[in-house]
């Protein structure tokens with residue numbers, strides 16, 4: 001049953017199916033605590049029985065999406081597998097072949113599509129990222145460093161007892177109390193509201209998105225059931241994830257702004273135009289002239305906006321990172337792009353030390369974000385946004401322009417800022433973000449994890 005294009009199953013009687021929150025990993029749907037410290041671990045399974053034993057031991061640590069947050073808990077844990085990982089666990093071949101083709105290929109094989117070239121190309125990735133050795137991805141997060149250390153110590157002991165599974169990569173990460181990441185901008189604000197998830201929407205102007213866009217087994221925005229891996233117990237309530245370690249050239253970004261601006265105020269404005277939000281998180285769409293830190297900090301207001309009243313981008317340029325990544329209603333009048341088919345749940349986290357405020361020279365430290373995508377469609381969500389909206393400008397009528405923050409710029413790119421009487425054009429955009437590596441993963445539901453742990457052959 002191998003096919004490159006999984007067929008879309010027509011929707012049946014499950015239109016109003018309720019989300020089985022008790023079977024979905026909490027980390028898939030719920031925002032992370034803020035602030036937090038965390039650790040990503042990658043494991044290699046050398047012995048399938050050991051891999052299954054590890055899953056059994058992990059299961060009690062993984063919360064479901066309907067469990068209330070437990071302040072007494074040491075840390076919250078999420079788990080996902082690469083295609084090679086499912087293979088190493090001994091998942092039958094007809095089941096393996098039923099997964100999305102991009103997932104089966106893996107992120108490194110998609111490098112040309114994703115624009116991971118030159119410094120960002122897989123041959124320069126941090127090992128073992130992008131190699132067939134990566135099988136299991138674990139994320140452990142806690143609001144408290146001591147509790148995280150205790151959880152990791154338990155994990156280390158459990159893992160030592162299970163010979164045949166090796167920890168091959170570790171990345172510590174954190175979210176600052178301000179929510180700001182290395183370029184200085186507050187992140188993780190814009191998230192889709194997921195129908196039936198019980199998580200309150202942050203943008204009252206948008207209809208919640210169908211759960212099937214994010215969780216397998218439910219109707220999506222096209223009123224179809226997205227292709228789901230077989231058997232049903234493995235696919236249902238699972239989802240795809242893409243994680244990428246992205247190095248950020250913070251000093252280069254600051255130097256660029258300094259060179260283009262006549263004052264500190266203008267530097268802040270150019271940075272906001274590039275991102276689509278001020279550093280505080282306040283959106284240009286709501287406060288185009290100057291930052292409003294109270295608005296940026298207010299979760300009831302900082303995502304409550306659309307773009308239709310700003311079609312020419314005088315407030316927020318169409319090419320700004322956040323507007324490219326989610327143009328909201330900007331295309332509603334044209335009807336040509338259905339933005340709702342290209343949404344994603346995002347989990348971004350910082351790694352490495354922050355470059356102190358005001359420093360313009362690179363200190364050589366490795367810093368950036370570990371970006372994580374969650375959604376039912378790797379191709380039409382993550383890959384589409386990365387390739388059509390961040391790495392290209394056709395959709396906004398500027399074919400030669402890429403995302404000024406996270407696009408595949410090479411020093412020759414431009415970024416247009418609409419303003420009166422004449423637009424401003426920033427030139428010679430260098431790459432501010434370098435891919436250090438990443439993987440496509442599948443995060444199974446809890447019943448599926450048990451099924452994987454109980455595999456026998």
Ligand code: HEM
Pocket residue numbers: 181183185186187188189190191246247248275277321322323325326344346368369371382385386390405406433
């Ligand atoms: C190092 C690389 C990146 C940095 C520093 C970065 C930073 C940001 C910031 C500061 C925001 C605004 C805050 C917010 O709305 O949550 C944002 C929004 C967003 N970014 Fe990124 N980003 C990066 C890469 C990416 C990539 C690779 C993608 C997708 C392929 C992406 C997708 C999004 C989306 C979907 C939004 C939300 C837009 C909205 O709903 O308004 N970002 N990002």
